[in-house]
Each structure stands twice: as C-alpha cells, then as structure tokens.
Amino acid sequence: MFKKMCIIGVGLIGGSIARASKKNNLCEEVIGVGRSEKHLQKAVELGVIDGYELSIPLATKNADIIVICSPVGAFESIFQQLKTTWSKECLYTDAGSTKASVLDALESVFAEVPSNFVPAHPIAGSENNGVEASSDRLFEGKRSILTPTESTDQQLTDLCQTWWEKMGAEVSIMSPQHHDEVFAATSHLPHVLAFSLVEVLKNKQDEREIFEYAAGGFKDFTRIASSDPEMWADICLANGPELLNVMKELEQLNQKISSLIDAKDKQGLLEIFKSAQSARKYFLSLQKK
Numbered sequence: 392m393f394k395k396m397c398i399i400g401v402g403l404i405g406g407s408i409a410r411a412s413k414k415n416n417l418c419e420e421v422i423g424v425g426r427s428e429k430h431l432q433k434a435v436e437l438g439v440i441d442g443y444e445l446s447i448p449l450a451t452k453n454a455d456i457i458v459i460c461s462p463v464g465a466f467e468s469i470f471q472q473l474k475t476t477w478s479k480e481c482l483y484t485d486a487g488s489t490k491a492s493v494l495d496a497l498e499s500v501f502a503e504v505p506s507n508f509v510p511a512h513p514i515a516g517s518e519n520n521g522v523e524a525s526s527d528r529l530f531e532g533k534r535s536i537l538t539p540t541e542s543t544d545q546q547l548t549d550l551c552q553t554w555w556e557k558m559g560a561e562v563s564i565m566s567p568q569h570h571d572e573v574f575a576a577t578s579h580l581p582h583v584l585a586f587s588l589v590e591v592l593k594n595k596q597d598e599r600e601i602f603e604y605a606a607g608g609f610k611d612f613t614r615i616a617s618s619d620p621e622m623w624a625d626i627c628l629a630n631g632p633e634l635l636n637v638m639k640e641l642e643q644l645n646q647k648i649s650s651l652i653d654a655k656d657k658q659g660l661l662e663i664f665k666s667a668q669s670a671r672k673y674f675l676s677l678q679k680k
C-alpha cells in the first residue's frame with residue numbers, strides 16, 4: 392500500500408501502527424521521529440521501526456504516509472514543522488484522541504485544513520504507554536473513527552479506511568464535533584473520574600493504609616488512572632467545552648444521589664442504580680458482538 396511510512400511519536404499507538412502495518416505488509420519501510428533518541432533506539436531494537444531521524448523534515452522526506460502519534464498538545468508545533476515540506480503526494484493522518492482541536496491546529500498553521508490530511512482516532516489502547524507496550528494486534532476487532540471534513544480528499548479517506556481495515560479495525564466515519572461529544576462522555580470523563588478518585592483517597596488519610604484495604608472494585612474503577620498524565624492533560628484541554636458539559640451533568644446527578652442518601656430514600660437510589668445497571672448490560676451486549 393505504502394512505500395515509506397513516517398511515524399511522528401513512536402509510543403504505544405505509533406508503535407502499534409508501525410507493527411500492524413509491517414505485519415500485514417502494508418508498507419515497505421517505517422521511519423520514526425520523536426523527542427527522545429533513547430526511545431527511538433529502543434523502537435529500532437524491538438524491530439518496531441526500521442530507522443529514525445531526529446528532525447521532522449528529514450524523517451518525512453519521500454514518505455507517502457505520515458502518521459502523527461504524539462500527545463495532542465504537540466500537534467500545532469508538529470504541523471509548523473511539517474509545513475515547509477508539505478507534499479501533495481502524501482497521505483497525512485493522525486491518531487489523536489480529540490478531533491476538533493486537530494482541525495483547529497491545522498487551520499491555524501495552514502489557514503485551512505489541507506485536503507490530504509485525514510483525521511483518525513483508533514478506539515484501542517491501554518493505560519500503558521511507550522513503544523514497549525505496543526502490539527501488532529492492538530487494533531484487531533476495534534473501531535477506528537475517521538472524521539473527514541468537506542474539503543478532505545475522498546480517495547485519501549478511502550485509502551485511510553482500507554489501511555485501518557487491513558490492520559484489523561472496523562472503521563466508522565463521523566463529524567469531528569460528534570466524535571468529541573461522544574468521547575468526552577465515554578473516554579475523557581472516565582479518565583478524569585479515575586484520576587480524581589485516586590487523588591481524593593490519597594489525600595484523605597494515610598495513603599498506604601487506605602490503599603492496603605482497597606480491593607477489586609477500586610482496582611477495576613481506577614485502572615485508567617495509571618495512564619500517562621501528559622497525554623490526559625492535553626486531551627482534557629483539547630476537548631474542554633465538551634468535557635465540561637458532561638462533567639456538569641455528572642455533578643448534577645451526584646448532587647441528586649447525595650440528597651437521596653441524606654434523605655435515606657432507598658427507592659430513589661434504586662431507580663438510579665437499576666437504570667444504570669440495565670444500561671451497562673446493554674453496553675456489554677454490544678461488546679460481545
């Protein structure tokens with residue numbers, strides 16, 4: 392499919408894209424570029440990439456696909472570095488967890504969204520970061536969302552879709568705004584809650600004592616609080632308005648639950664918990680498909 396793939400940010404997602412593309416013979420060569428030479432060397436040692444450069448213009452030279460896989464807060468500066476050598480012959484895409492912010496960054500650098508940039512977001516990952524955690528099967532059976540705009544080249548969108556499908560993903564297409572609304576609720580809010588819960592308990596009493604008694608429920612709920620703080624601070628700021636909307640809804644529900652507990656209103660609590668339990672059953676039924 393591609394001759395030279397350039398991955399900007401060879402971590403969990405960039406490394407998994409490189410591995411999955413190589414495993415499925417989707418490109419002849421993968422070159423990485425990023426902030427840390429030590430991490431890029433590790434990626435070469437692991438066979439994830441074939442080589443690396445420390446400068447974006449060098450790494451991207453003659454590439455026919457360039458995939459940005461850094462934290463979303465770095466995208467605007469990466470676009471600035473890509474601008475001087477931007478090639479019409481190349482498919483540019485990304486894996487960022489927010490989408491409107493990526494388009495805003497493109498507009499601020501290029502004055503418009505270039506037609507050969509196809510915004511993408513794989514809905515697969517983990518709380519572990521770095522190339523060591525990458526896998527050639529990460530995207531198998533998972534979704535990948537593309538959020539092309541009116542100006543996005545249709546052929547390149549199709550090419551990007553085929554590439555994700557060949558890596559094992561099921562592709563959905565939606566608007567960037569709808570994407571950000573959905574993932575504020577299903578991904579960004581849960582991460583904020585997990586970080587908040589651990590933080591509130593940590594500040595409550597002697598840290599070691601309280602965590603010694605915490606068991607399965609706490610562990611399940613807080614797995615994602617092991618995620619990379621920089622990546623999540625970037626996501627929260629990049630999707631601020633949508634995230635704040637859903638945080639307000641949650642605050643209102645929490646207020647209601649507090650009042651029900653205060654009033655010893657078991658019926659009121661049951662209504663909310665039963666409704667949530669049945670919604671989770673429905674969610675699990677979708678996962679098994």
Ligand SMILES: NC(=O)c1ccc[n+]([C@@H]2O[C@H](COP(=O)([O-])OP(=O)(O)OC[C@H]3O[C@@H](n4cnc5c(N)ncnc54)[C@H](O)[C@@H]3O)[C@@H](O)[C@H]2O)c1
Pocket residue numbers: 399400401402403404405424425426427430460461462463465469486487488489512513514515516517518519520521522619622626
């Ligand atoms: N972790 C997940 O579950 C997940 C899932 C889907 C999408 N994403 C998105 O994918 C992207 C990468 O996430 P990840 O989990 O692979 O993180 P990661 O920390 O494993 O990898 C990020 C890589 O980007 C590099 N980097 C950081 N700043 C850079 C810069 N200014 N220029 C070039 N490289 C830079 C880092 O050195 C690192 O190698 C993020 O935008 C994230 O929102 C993450």
Ligand SMILES: O=C(O)C(=O)C[C@]1(C(=O)O)C=C[C@@H](O)C=C1
Pocket residue numbers: 487488513514515516517518519577578579615618
């Ligand atoms: O499974 C996890 O640990 C994840 O955090 C993956 C997860 C998610 O919230 O589901 C995280 C961020 C992404 O943008 C997409 C997927």
